[in-house]
Amino acid sequence: MNDSDSFTPNEASLAPYPHSLHDRGNAEKKKRDFTITEKQNEEPEQQGSPQKTDRKPKLRNEFRKFFDSFKRQLPSDQNSELESQEKNNLRKSIKSRHLVMISLGTGIGTGLLVGNGQVLGTAGPAGLVLGYGIASIMLYCIIQAAGELGLCYAGLTGNYTRYSSILVDPSLGFAVSVVYTIQWLTVLPLQLVTAAMTVKYWTNVNADIFVAVVFIFVIIINLFGSRGYAEAEFIFNICKILMVAGFVILAIVINCGGAGDRRYIGTEYWHNPGPFAHGFKGVCTVFCYAAFSYGGIEVLLLSAAEQENPTESIPNACKKVVYRILLIYMLTTILIGFLVPYNSDELLGSGSSSGSHASPFVIAVSSHGVKVVPHFINAVILISVISVANSSLYSGPRLLLSLAEQGVLPKCLAYVDRNGRPLLCFLVSLAFGCIGFVATSNAEEQVFTWLLAISSLSQLFIWMSMCLSHIRFRDAMAKQGRSMDEVGYKAQTGYWGSWIAVLIAVFFLVCQFWVAIAPVSEHGKLDVKVFFQNYLAMPIVLLAYFGHKMYFKSWRFWIPAEKIDLDSHRNVYLPPTSTGADKIDDDDDVTEYETSESSENLHSSRLNKSFKKMVNFWC
Known part of the structure; x- marks a missing residue:
């Protein structure tokens, strides 16, 4: 291997990947331990106080969340519903x-x-x-x-x-x-x-x-x-x-x-x-x-x-x-x-x-x-x-x-x-x-x-x-x-x-x-x-x-067809691979299907295929 082809790790590549399963699991475990400890520390206070005293902090937190929602979006915030495509993914809110x-x-x-x-x-x-x-x-x-x-x-x-x-x-x-x-x-x-x-x-x-x-x-x-x-x-x-x-x-x-x-x-x-x-x-x-x-x-x-x-x-x-x-x-x-x-x-x-x-x-x-x-x-x-x-x-x-x-x-x-x-x-x-x-x-x-x-x-x-x-x-x-x-x-x-x-x-x-x-x-x-x-x-x-x-x-006045960028921003959809059942619906395989089935079944299959095409076209 040439020196130019060898991989030289840089500072970024040596840094741990923040979204790896190992780090994510450790982070979730620490978060659970911290939550359990916090709840244990709060239990004595909650036992001696009436239940309605918890409403004010909850109400205060809701107001804080509401006002914080108007602050500028953080680069690491993945929960926003409308973000620049170059930075984050969009939240799928519309069904x-x-x-x-x-x-x-x-x-x-x-x-x-x-x-x-x-x-x-x-x-x-x-x-x-x-x-x-x-x-x-x-x-x-x-x-x-x-x-x-x-x-x-x-x-x-x-x-x-x-x-x-x-x-x-x-x-x-x-x-x-x-x-x-x-x-x-x-x-x-x-x-x-x-x-x-x-x-x-x-x-x-x-x-x-x-x-x-x-x-x-x-x-x-x-x-x-x-x-x-x-x-x-x-x-x-x-x-x-x-x-x-x-x-x-x-x-x-x-x-x-x-x-x-x-x-x-x-x-x-x-x-x-x-x-x-x-x-x-x-x-x-x-x-x-x-x-x-x-x-x-x-x-x-x-x-x-x-x-x-x-x-x-x-x-x-x-x-x-x-x-x-x-x-x-x-x-x-x-x-x-x-x-x-x-x-x-x-x-x-x-x-x-x-x-x-x-x-x-x-x-x-x-x-x-x-x-x-x-x-x-x-x-x-x-x-x-x-x-x-x-x-x-x-x-x-x-x-x-x-x-x-x-x-x-x-x-x-x-x-x-x-x-x-x-x-x-x-x-x-x-x-x-x-x-x-x-x-x-x-x-x-x-x-x-x-x-x-x-x-x-x-x-x-x-x-x-x-x-x-x-x-x-x-x-x-x-x-x-x-x-x-x-x-x-x-x-x-x-x-x-x-x-x-x-x-x-x-x-x-x-x-x-x-x-x-x-x-x-x-x-x-x-x-x-x-x-x-x-x-x-x-x-x-x-x-x-x-x-x-x-x-x-x-x-x-126009971009030449050979210079149009067809890769940036575009989603490429690969056709699904055909299975044995799917091949029966293909035109090229009808002949093979005819040899193994009766003419009545073939006629029914063609009708179903035509009906499916019609439904797929209009619906």
Whole structure:
């Protein structure tokens, strides 16, 4: 052996490994001996004193633990639920049941339940369905691509906001991270304003009171960290899904004349006032609203590092998205078009001062003579708004933390306390939430429109970046000769599904630009205010993108496929070795199986195999 090949122990290697079984056993033994001795010394004192004297020290210890939990996280603290991937592992607080409900219900809020009333007035019922249908195709392709990458980079800080930096271009990753963080920061006040608008269906009491109540409630939930967020979302989403299911049944009954004023409606409002409000331009106004309504579903990937079993939970959640698209969004959108005319004065954005500007779900029921149910629907809509506010207060601080750890924001924002909460980032999100107190202003709907302008277009940018990252990931795997068997979950829409999603997203951006320079509300005349209300996120993306290019003097627009780093931060999944029983299910071994079994058993085996494939594909 050469001298250069010989092992030279250094000081670190000679030091005892602190986590060895021997040292750990000695440490536990010393701890037990110390505890026993301590208890023996305390027993005489406890025998002579009443039992209630122990309550004060226990209460004092609980308060001390509570206040100590806000201190900076120790490097050796392995119990925190949110830590930098480079330092420690993440606590697995989010279970599979949480993730399924998050994938089905998170994001069902302002866009679907309230904002749809505004685009129904500009697009008409047919335009609303057409816009959501095109957006649904894009979303399914997106979530499949995101699921494949999400499992590969499950432990990456910031998760999908950093895909572009690794796989496409650092400047694009920076721009997407900035605009997406701004989106979630503005979603919180948007939901608070929406909560105040929802409560106005019942009372005209000062809206700031309800804003404060909702604000404090979501703060308390998020003080419990990811576990508190997951449990709250589980309950909220059950309420939302049950409400949607109940609305679908009731809407069908009302439309057929079985409830309310008991007259058959059918497609009456598709003939009078008509299926389209402003032709194709009206349909174009739906695209960004649909993107905003579908937004939030990608939160299941942001929480990947805090899931107990992402290998199982992420694929299952991605497959169940199709049910959310068809049953929750498309079906309810069709039914609203059957029950609410697009020229109703009650709709948001109608311009009428006499209308309640309530949710189209409430209008669809109350306008046909049903008296009590609208109050229950409005209550669940309020729960939905609180749910999205809860998600924004969970996502916003974690996105800020990711930017701070990347060096984009000041390092002080990377402060994580001992319970794993990004405390300073949490405070920044709360500061943005204070914008929600403008709910008492007369310009309440204007504030709603401005906040929605940032959120809706930002969603398209993050989705497009996900698909571009997926395309570059597949290109790099092929160019570097890597096997796709290393991937834990393969997108059902494949490589070309991401291209379809990118093309649809670009089409949406072009349509939104047309609506911005020739808005429906101004009869086609250019208005600067309306332009920025429709296209505000685009200048932010361009400023962040080219600002990053100029600061780092990097004018390369993409990373070559052969130079993409496929090893750092990525989880490699090795395919399991086949057993004798498994070989029967393989196509190559069917012939061998035929020779040893009867044709009836073979037919049954093939049916079982087909059934298993179908269940695995959809479930």
